[in-house]
Amino acid sequence: xxxxxxxxxxxxxxxxxxxxxxxxxxxxxxxxxxxxxxxxxxxxxxxxxxxxxxxxxxxxxxxxxxxxxxxxxxxxxxxxxxxxxxxxxxxxxxxxxxxxxxxxxxxxxxxxxxxxxxxxxxxxxxxxxxxxxxxxxxxxxxxxxxxxxxxxxxxxxxxxxxxxxxxxxxxxxxxxxxxxxxxxxxxxxxxxxxxxxxxxxxxxxxxxxxxxxxxxxxxxxxxxxxxxxxxxxxxxxxxxxxxxxxxxxxxxxxxxxxxxxxxxxxxxxxxxxxxxxxxxxxxxxxxxxxxxxxxxxxxxxxxxxxxxxxxxxxxxxxxxxxxxxxxxxxxxxxxxxxxxxxxxxx
Amino acid sequence: xxxxxxxxxxxxxxxxxxxxxxxxxxxxxxxxxxxxxxxxxxxxxxxxxxxxxxxxxxxxxxxxxxxxxxxxxxxxxxxxxxxxxxxxxxxxxxxxxxxxxxxxxxxxxxxxxxxxxxxxxxxxxxxxxxxxxxxxxxxxxxxxxxxxxxxxxxxxxxxxxxxxxxxxxxxxxxxxxxxxxxxxxxxxxxxxxxxxxxxxxxxxxxxxxxxxxxxxxxxxxxxxxxxxxxxxxxxxxxxxxxxxxxx
Ligand SMILES: Cc1ncc(C[n+]2csc(CCOP(=O)(O)OP(=O)(O)O)c2C)c(N)n1
Numbered sequence: 001x002x003x004x005x006x007x008x009x010x011x012x013x014x015x016x017x018x019x020x021x022x023x024x025x026x027x028x029x030x031x032x033x034x035x036x037x038x039x040x041x042x043x044x045x046x047x048x049x050x051x052x053x054x055x056x057x058x059x060x061x062x063x064x065x066x067x068x069x070x071x072x073x074x075x076x077x078x079x080x081x082x083x084x085x086x087x088x089x090x091x092x093x094x095x096x097x098x099x100x101x102x103x104x105x106x107x108x109x110x111x112x113x114x115x116x117x118x119x120x121x122x123x124x125x126x127x128x129x130x131x132x133x134x135x136x137x138x139x140x141x142x143x144x145x146x147x148x149x150x151x152x153x154x155x156x157x158x159x160x161x162x163x164x165x166x167x168x169x170x171x172x173x174x175x176x177x178x179x180x181x182x183x184x185x186x187x188x189x190x191x192x193x194x195x196x197x198x199x200x201x202x203x204x205x206x207x208x209x210x211x212x213x214x215x216x217x218x219x220x221x222x223x224x225x226x227x228x229x230x231x232x233x234x235x236x237x238x239x240x241x242x243x244x245x246x247x248x249x250x251x252x253x254x255x256x257x258x259x260x261x262x263x264x265x266x267x268x269x270x271x272x273x274x275x276x277x278x279x280x281x282x283x284x285x286x287x288x289x290x291x292x293x294x295x296x297x298x299x300x301x302x303x304x305x306x307x308x309x310x311x312x313x314x315x316x317x318x319x320x321x322x323x324x325x326x327x328x329x330x331x332x333x334x335x336x337x338x339x340x341x342x343x344x345x346x
Numbered sequence: 347x348x349x350x351x352x353x354x355x356x357x358x359x360x361x362x363x364x365x366x367x368x369x370x371x372x373x374x375x376x377x378x379x380x381x382x383x384x385x386x387x388x389x390x391x392x393x394x395x396x397x398x399x400x401x402x403x404x405x406x407x408x409x410x411x412x413x414x415x416x417x418x419x420x421x422x423x424x425x426x427x428x429x430x431x432x433x434x435x436x437x438x439x440x441x442x443x444x445x446x447x448x449x450x451x452x453x454x455x456x457x458x459x460x461x462x463x464x465x466x467x468x469x470x471x472x473x474x475x476x477x478x479x480x481x482x483x484x485x486x487x488x489x490x491x492x493x494x495x496x497x498x499x500x501x502x503x504x505x506x507x508x509x510x511x512x513x514x515x516x517x518x519x520x521x522x523x524x525x526x527x528x529x530x531x532x533x534x535x536x537x538x539x540x541x542x543x544x545x546x547x548x549x550x551x552x553x554x555x556x557x558x559x560x561x562x563x564x565x566x567x568x569x570x571x572x573x574x575x576x577x578x579x580x581x582x583x584x585x586x587x588x589x590x591x592x593x
Contacts, residue, residue, distance in 0.1 A: 024427065050427045050428070052457075055452075056449060058417065058449070058450075062413065062414060062424065062450070063427075065417075066423060066424020066425040067425070067427065067428045068424075069411055069425055088414055089414060197391055197410075197425070198432070199388055199389040199391060199408070199429070199433075200387070201388035205407055205408050205410070207403050207409075209410075209412040210412065211412060
């Protein structure tokens with residue numbers, strides 16, 4: 001058996017990124033993900049990678065842009081306000097089809113908010129965030145082991161579609177320690193591609209840009225992006241169900257909050273309520289068709305989130321019985337307790 | 347027969363979109379000539395700005411990318427850190443470098459990123475239609491300073507070279523102009539110096555180039571050239587602002 005290591009979510013995704021071949025990390029300190037910059041600053045040295053503490057999140061994401069251009073595996077991470085600053089850069093990455101990984105360890109907002117865990121950047125992550133018609137693949141892990149697993153594979157997924165992957169966590173998952181097994185170190189030698197910018201020795205010069213002037217040129221580019229998003233939508237979908245076969249009360253939740261709901265399902269069942277849980281693992285693509293089927297015969301659907309009601313909009317859009325959907329959540333860093341979830345759902 | 351003058355290999359043979367009398371085209375050619383002379387075309391990566399020169403990527407015959415407005419130094423940092431053996435330069439206007447991108451240029455300079463920056467100062471925002479730039483002269487009329495720039499409300503022109511000079515990471519600074527053949531020749535020498543510093547692993551350098559913008563100065567090309575030599579140079583003195591000392 002492989003050795004288990006006790007680490008917090010922030011260290012988990014840092015190490016998983018390195019195991020996944022990431023050798024370029026650019027970031028700016030912000031709570032609750034400060035473990036990342038300090039870990040990366042020494043770990044990148046050990047593996048011969050580059051860590052740079054940028055002057056801002058705007059600079060971080062643009063440094064990631066530069067590294068990704070060369071075909072390297074690059075990432076940045078931050079928490080909510082910093083991710084807001086990165087939105088223009090993420091939009092440019094999307095337009096230029098540069099694979100990159102971005103982790104958001106969400107904290108309470110809006111504004112400077114607080115440093116308590118929250119899930120209130122759901123809209124920003126899955127509905128665009130920055131300008132233009134683009135999508136991110138968004139993973140919402142709910143255990144520290146899942147943080148490791150999804151971060152590790154996110155680089156190859158990003159490269160497969162030339163898309164950007166966001167690991168959407170919250171301050172609780174970032175800070176919480178759990179035993180995990182880290183995967184093997186990937187031997188990544190850089191992408192061999194027909195698009196990376198490496199100097200034109202032995203080939204025609206290349207251009208990576210996001211400006212598309214001329215009638216219809218941008219529309220054609222956007223159509224190409226949409227086609228690839230459609231492919232990703234069909235193949236990268238991930239979700240989890242728990243005791244949904246005979247469920248009459250269906251809880252829907254993502255990330256850390258889904259763990260509270262899992263416990264609530266058990267407690268509800270002890271009370272004789274046939275409860276179940278549907279948990280999207282990818283928030284984009286959203287597993288709407290799967291949810292539709294699971295929710296078809298239930299009497300009640302309760303969406304639980306650590307925000308004022310964001311994913312619940314996608315839940316309502318997905319099911320055949322939106323009038324049965326209700327929302328239970330806390331915002332501004334509040335954490336819904338299992339007993340309150342049970343009380344609301346029963 | 348001896349060829350005295352030809353199109354540099356690093357420049358594509360196409361008509362540019364620049365206005366008549368614009369300085370950008372001259373600067374493009376100087377960069378291309380230097381890259382040819384140093385024989386580094388195949389390892390060059392250019393980072394184009396958002397500004398009139400965004401389309402520079404169509405004119406250069408080597409790998410080019412385009413950064414978000416003001417972020418070219420950060421993008422160049424990302425490229426150079428991943429490919430330290432390549433030659434990386436950013437090409438930026440005064441709005442791009444001295445307004446929205448002030449943070450990125452100062453910190454790339456302070457880290458002494460081993461990159462070269464070609465900074466084209468035409469004292470206006472060309473691409474967006476002639477608004478005031480951080481480098482606009484006091485009294486200069488622009489779309490957003492119709493009565494002339496007032497230093498009381500808009501501050502004084504930002505002198506980028508003088509601002510960067512005290513930073514230890516900055517290894518070479520030169521301010522030139524493309525307003526006469528002799529000045530163009532000295533600018534070319536400065537660009538070459540900057541590029542050679544990077545090739546020798548010397549660190550950050552920047553060449554500021556005063557360039558004419560007849561369209562948004564409301565002048566003929568000839569008047570614009572004169573305007574540089576009589577007016578711009580008073581605010582932006584020409585010459586070596588920081589000498590390269592080989593370490
Ligand atoms: C974030 C952002 N803000 C504003 C713009 C609009 N914009 C494009 S170019 C430009 C100014 C360019 O001026 P300068 O850098 O002086 O270059 P020039 O066009 O004069 O060569 C502005 C404000 C933009 N593209 N992106």
